[in-house]
C-alpha cells in the first residue's frame with residue numbers, strides 16, 4: 001500500500017507542469033542538439049540571473065559541480081579542504097576525488113550547519129578552501145565563514161545543493177563565495193528528471209576553466225588544453241530545468257508556508273525540537289527537520305500511520321567506513337553525531353496538501369501524547 005503522505009511527490013509536481021514539460025522536451029527532440037544544445041545555454045543564462053551571478057556553468061551532477069569547482073581552484077594532492085561532517089557524503093568525496101584531504105569539522109548544535117569556530121580551528125598551512133553546506137536549505141553562518149576565509153586568504157566554495165533560491169542577508173545562496181555548487185537531483189527544490197548540477201561564479205576566468213573542464217578539457221573541438229572530464233548537463237535535462245526554474249520561487253514559498261504551519265502546530269511538544277534559525281538566512285526548506293531522542297520509535301509510528309519520513313543523514317561523514325582513514329572515532333564531532341541520532345525529516349514538497357500536513361501533525365501528536373517525554 002502506498003503511503004497516505006509520501007516524503008516527496010514528484011508525480012504531483014509533474015502533473016502540474018506536464019504540457020509545458022512535454023513541449024520543452026519535444027522541442028529538443030525536434031532540434032536534435034542533445035549535447036550542449038541551445039536549451040543548455042538558455043538554462044545557464046536564466047539560472048545565473050536567478051542566482052544573481054555572472055556565470056552559471058551546468059554540469060552532470062552535484063558531486064561533479066563541487067569536484068570541478070575545486071579543480072578549477074587547483075585543489076589537489078597534499079591540500080586540505082574544510083568540510084562539515086553533517087552533510088551528504090558528496091561534499092567530502094569531491095575533495096578526496098582530487099587526492100586532497102577533507103578536514104571534517106563539527107556542526108553548530110542548533111542550526112546543524114558548519115560551526116565557523118570549529119572551521120577556524122581546523123585551518124592549517126595546507127588549507128586550500130572551505131566548503132560551507134547550506135543544509136536542508138538554510139544558509140550557513142556566511143558572515144563568519146567569509147571573514148575567516150578572508151583572514152586565511154582562502155576561497156569559499158558554497159555547497160548549495162539543497163538551497164536553490166535561499167538567501168543570506170539578501171544574497172542568493174551560491175553567489176556569496178567564490179563559487180557556488182548546486183545539484184539538480186530529482187528530489188531537490190529544483191530537480192531534473194535525472195542527474196544534473198551547476199556551478200555559479202562571478203569570476204570570468206574560473207567560469208571559462210569550468211566550461212573547459214566539464215568538456216574534456218577542450219576550448220575548441222579536439223584541442224585539449226588540460227585533462228578534463230565529460231561532465232556536461234544533458235540538453236533534455238536543461239529543457240526540463242528551465243520550465244521548473246520559472247516556478248521555483250513560488251514552490252519555495254509553498255515550502256516555507258508548510259514549514260511555518262508545521263512549526264505552529266507542533267510547537268510546545270516536550271522532547272520535540274526544531275532546527276534553529278540562522279540570523280540573516282532565508283530558508284527554502286529542502287528538508288523540514290524535527291529532532292527527538294526517540295527518533296527511530298517516532299519514525300516507525302509515523303510509518304504505521306501512513307506517513308513517510310527521511311533521515312538526513314543517519315551517519316555523519318567521519319563515521320562512514322569510507323572515511324575510516326581519517327581516524328576520527330565516535331565522540332570526535334559530538335554535535336554532528338547527536339544530529340545524526342536525533343534527526344527526522346518530515347514530508348516536505350510544494351504540493352503537500354493541508355490534509356496531508358494535518359495527517360503528519362496528527363500522527364506526531366498521537367505519538368507524543370501516548371508516550372510523553374519522561
Ligand SMILES: Cc1ncc(COP(=O)(O)O)c(C=O)c1O
Nearest residue numbers: 061062063088090091161183185
Ligand atoms: C549537500 C549536498 N552536496 C552534494 C550533493 C551531490 O549532488 P548529486 O547527487 O547531484 O551528485 C547533494 C545531493 O545529493 C547534497 O545534498
